[in-house]
Amino acid sequence: xxxxxxxxxLLPETPGVSQVPYHNVxxxxxxTGAAPGMGEAVGRLxxxxxxxxxxxxxxSGPTHEPIDPVxxxxxxxxxxxxxxxxxxxxxxxxxxxxxxxxxAQPDPPGVHVVHVESAREMxxxxxxxxxxxxxxxxxxxxxxxxxxxxxxKIKKQGTAAPTLxxxxxxxxxxxxxxxxxxxxxxxxxxxxETEHVIEHAKAKLARKxxxxxxxxxxxxETGIMGGLSNTVHLVTATGVDDWPTLDKDxxxxxxxxxxxxxxxx
Amino acid sequence: xxxxxxxxxLLPETPGVSQVPYHNVxxxxxxTGAAPGMGEAVGRLxxxxxxxxxxxxxxSGPTHEPIDPVxxxxxxxxxxxxxxxxxxxxxxxxxxxxxxxxxAQPDPPGVHVVHVESAREMxxxxxxxxxxxxxxxxxxxxxxxxxxxxxxKIKKQGTAAPTLxxxxxxxxxxxxxxxxxxxxxxxxxxxxETEHVIEHAKAKLARKxxxxxxxxxxxxETGIMGGLSNTVHLVTATGVDDWPTLDKDxxxxxxxxxxxxxxxx
Numbered sequence: 001x002x003x004x005x006x007x008x009x010l011l012p013e014t015p016g017v018s019q020v021p022y023h024n025v026x027x028x029x030x031x032t033g034a035a036p037g038m039g040e041a042v043g044r045l046x047x048x049x050x051x052x053x054x055x056x057x058x059x060s061g062p063t064h065e066p067i068d069p070v071x072x073x074x075x076x077x078x079x080x081x082x083x084x085x086x087x088x089x090x091x092x093x094x095x096x097x098x099x100x101x102x103x104a105q106p107d108p109p110g111v112h113v114v115h116v117e118s119a120r121e122m123x124x125x126x127x128x129x130x131x132x133x134x135x136x137x138x139x140x141x142x143x144x145x146x147x148x149x150x151x152x153k154i155k156k157q158g159t160a161a162p163t164l165x166x167x168x169x170x171x172x173x174x175x176x177x178x179x180x181x182x183x184x185x186x187x188x189x190x191x192x193e194t195e196h197v198i199e200h201a202k203a204k205l206a207r208k209x210x211x212x213x214x215x216x217x218x219x220x221e222t223g224i225m226g227g228l229s230n231t232v233h234l235v236t237a238t239g240v241d242d243w244p245t246l247d248k249d250x251x252x253x254x255x256x257x258x259x260x261x262x263x264x265x
Numbered sequence: 266x267x268x269x270x271x272x273x274x275l276l277p278e279t280p281g282v283s284q285v286p287y288h289n290v291x292x293x294x295x296x297t298g299a300a301p302g303m304g305e306a307v308g309r310l311x312x313x314x315x316x317x318x319x320x321x322x323x324x325s326g327p328t329h330e331p332i333d334p335v336x337x338x339x340x341x342x343x344x345x346x347x348x349x350x351x352x353x354x355x356x357x358x359x360x361x362x363x364x365x366x367x368x369a370q371p372d373p374p375g376v377h378v379v380h381v382e383s384a385r386e387m388x389x390x391x392x393x394x395x396x397x398x399x400x401x402x403x404x405x406x407x408x409x410x411x412x413x414x415x416x417x418k419i420k421k422q423g424t425a426a427p428t429l430x431x432x433x434x435x436x437x438x439x440x441x442x443x444x445x446x447x448x449x450x451x452x453x454x455x456x457x458e459t460e461h462v463i464e465h466a467k468a469k470l471a472r473k474x475x476x477x478x479x480x481x482x483x484x485x486e487t488g489i490m491g492g493l494s495n496t497v498h499l500v501t502a503t504g505v506d507d508w509p510t511l512d513k514d515x516x517x518x519x520x521x522x523x524x525x526x527x528x529x530x
Contacts, residue, residue, distance in 0.1 A: 164429040
């Protein structure tokens with residue numbers, strides 16, 4: 001029987017030590033059938049589960065936009081960061097739906113995973129997954145798709161190369177941010193930039209109408225896209241938090257801890 | 266000490282039994298230091314290694330053609346068939362160089378693997394890997410690349426979607442087939458089609474100047490692209506062999522057995 005859970009005050013800033021809050025959970029250990037209040041109180045440090053009873057939606061991975069039955073437009077997102085966020089939110093007790101594009105990542109345990117390919121499929125799956133208390137749009141959704149994907153494989157004919165006319169995909173982040181009914185209490189976007197990272201992220205926050213933007217520099221030389229660590233900046237209405245370079249799992253745990261604080265009544 | 270290797274005449278047509286020829290290898294088992302001719306002859310069936318001393322070049326997987334630092338054009342090739350051919354050729358005793366596009370397949374043991382991304386990188390690696398006795402071009406090389414890949418991530422600006430102007434990639438199969446100096450003795454291409462499979466494959470054989478085409482139907486409903494089995498037709502100057510639907514490993518072993526027969530002096 002859990003008697004009390006006291007949040008541990010100590011959050012060491014030691015490198016490599018998780019910044020996730022811990023609870024000092026006090027258990028009442030007593031023989032079966034003992035009278036109330038009998039027995040011994042035992043304390044144990046356990047990770048806080050501050051998202052118990054909360055619904056969290058996470059998108060992850062790239063989208064694939066078909067050109068013809070065998071060719072498609074893709075991007076270098078591995079899904080590592082989004083999957084880590086879904087896993088961390090589930091570990092914090094949330095009911096998590098993860099809408100994932102094509103990735104090599106395994107489905108995180110205890111998470112409801114919906115697999116999609118294109119941006120339009122992702123939007124549909126997101127609409128089905130709502131309502132949610134918080135939505136984190138980590139997926140690198142293709143901005144554009146090919147206007148008329150071919151039914152049969154496009155053949156190489158003579159020397160004329162085809163021209164791909166692109167049309168804009170639905171903007172899932174902006175769509176959810178601007179919902180007048182059923183908007184999640186907290187909408188978090190990601191901004192993968194290769195230049196002017198903070199400036200672009202601030203502009204994106206205003207343009208999309210979301211609450212936070214997690215911005216990072218995905219220039220090839222950073223190794224972040226497809227890599228194991230990430231250097232992010234959390235952009236909110238009130239300012240910018242620069243986080244140190246962290247394992248993507250730790251970025252996920254910190255972000256989930258921030259979300260839990262923001263959702264606290 | 267191996268005394269003799271006699272090719273087994275029996276190649277059962279039983280489903281599921283490999284069609285790869287076996288050798289009845291006769292070993293001389295004798296005590297250390299025994300006089301020549303002493304001891305006992307022991308026969309053991311072993312897979313034939315008919316490509317010992319041969320150099321085989323195999324390409325596999327898709328190519329990725331950059332649009333900008335984060336986006337690219339890809340295709341659904343998993344690399345399963347090409348990697349299986351490289352593995353089978355190595356098992357048959359060949360020195361194998363495998364030039365592979367981005368795949369989730371592990372490097373086959375005992376094979377020299379060169380990892381590339383784009384068609385132009387693949388051509389370079391193929392040229393470095395030559396000369397070879399046989400070259401098998403299994404890779405689904407992109408026919409086109411984007412004319413001017415952007416140095417920075419293309420931003421979504423207003424409502425105007427960009428148009429991707431494509432230019433033709435080098436034709437690796439045709440290039441190697443038409444080499445006047447150092448052409449591999451046997452050049453094998455693959456044709457992934459979604460309609461008129463045999464007709465397109467015959468036209469490709471003539472157009473490219475290669476010796477054989479392995480043709481298959483990669484329509485999404487066949488599940489061949491990314492799948493474990495394959496239904497191929499071997500198109501040569503003298504006719505078409507229709508193979509039954511087989512595991513991709515068995516397609517590889519049969520093809521390697523045919524290559525070994527063709528290379529036999």
